[in-house]
Each structure stands twice: as structure tokens, then as C-alpha cells.
Amino acid sequence: MSSNTRTLARPLVTAAIALTAAVGMVGCTSGGGGYAVFDRDPVASDELPAEYVERDSDLIDAGTSRLVGEHEGTRLYLVEGATGSSICLVVLPADEEGMAGCGGGGGPMQVSNARETYEVRPDGYDVPDGAVQISENVFAVEP
Template sequence: MTDRSLRVARTAAGLLLTLSAIALSGCTAFATNYAVLDRDAEAADSVPDGVVEQDSGDVADLSSARLVGEHSGSSIWLLRGVEPSTVCVLAYRDEDEWGMGCGGERGPVEMSGPAGHFTTVPDDYPTPDGATRISDNVYALSP
């Protein structure tokens, strides 16, 4: 191998390492987080039996549910979606008045139904205009 081809090989290897580092850091720089979903589950995090009975489990992972609060008579949970990089919000007033909405975890994800109008946002996301804070990640919206 000549000095020139050795230099070209070293330069190419250095460039490849640099591009790999940039690509990997780009993935983590834009990662979203919902801290509440990372905490250990508690008894209160279980979704109501009525949801379990009516939900087919093909949209949200019910075992990932974390109770985040209440608003106007509705209990609110944040859940991981079944599809990668999705998050869901569940609002439950009773067996007849509940709803769930899911979408991309980069947010916001809105859900509206008989149990209320809510939106989810990742950690450190700006507060939606005119919204009432339920938790760091969930806000109630005016109808």
C-alpha cells in the first residue's frame, strides 16, 4: 500500500467515524420523553375494568398506563401505544363515558370525547395555549 492510499484510507475511516457519531447524536438529540411512563407502576395506575373489557389492546399497551390526574370528573392516564414511538391519553368518567386517543410521541396528541378534551405533550414541551395543566405531559383543553 502506498503512502497516498494509506492517507486516503485513514481519511475515509475518520470521515466514516465522524458521520456515524453525528448520526447517532442526532437520534438522541431529538428523542422524546414522558417521565411518568418511566416510573414504576402503582395500584392506582391500573385502568378501569370497563376499559379492559371494551378495549381490544391493539392500539395501546394497557399495562403501561400511568394515572396522571383528574379533571372535571374524569380520570386521566398516559399510556404507551402498541406501535413504536406512539403515546396515548385515556380519559375515563365511567363505563359509558370514556375515550382514548393515540399518536406520535413527539406530540401533541389530542383526544376529545364525552369524558373531555385533552392533549399530551412530551417533557419540556411548551404549555399549549389556553390549556389547563393536569400533569407535566397532559393538559385539558376547552371545548
């Protein structure tokens, strides 16, 4: 893992978080680069719950959150990292505490909890084999 890749675990999160960034993509982009979802103006549904923002304000720039979809009752948001050079996937299941994983933004990364694994890919990447496409950039994949 590079120094641009960060694995996050919060004390109250019962799910394990795994973050993996792909190697080989040249020229990491800054937050939002390569993710068209950030080109649109935010709408009310893009807003993260206040309790999540308070807990993870050191990790994410909540003002950049974009709801990218739901998968089996779990809401998924792409958010720029607090450093401005990373992209984060916030995973908010309906029945447990949320979590986030962040990476450099230049290539694919995965975020996993006890039930599911999600892969984030910048614009223009192919759909991963066997994946369920949730948005242009977010996929549910086999762990």
C-alpha cells in the same frame, strides 16, 4: 395527518374522538420516550379498569398505563400504544364510556369528547395558552 396518527372510535362510545398530531417535530420517539411519567414504577392507581382493557387491548399496552390526573370527574391515563411506537391518552369519565386517542408521541396531540378537549405534550413543551395543567404532559384546553 401522518400515518403515525390514529383516530379511534368504538361502537359504544357516544362521544366523538378527535386526534390531531402537530407537524414539524423531527424524530418521533418510541412509546414512553419523552414522557417522564413512564420512568416511575407503576402503582395500583395506575391500573386501568378491566372492562376497558378487554375492549381496547388491540390499541394499548395496558401494562404501561399511568394515571396522570383527574379533571372534573374524568380520570386521565397516559399509556403506550400496542405498537410500541405511539402514546395514547385514555379518557375515563365517571358518567359515560371511556375512550382513547393515540399519536406518534413526538409532538402535541389532542383528544376530544363531547365535553372536553385534552392536549398531550412530551416533556419540555410549554403549557398551551389558556390551558388547565393536569400533569406535566396533559392539559385541558379550549376546543
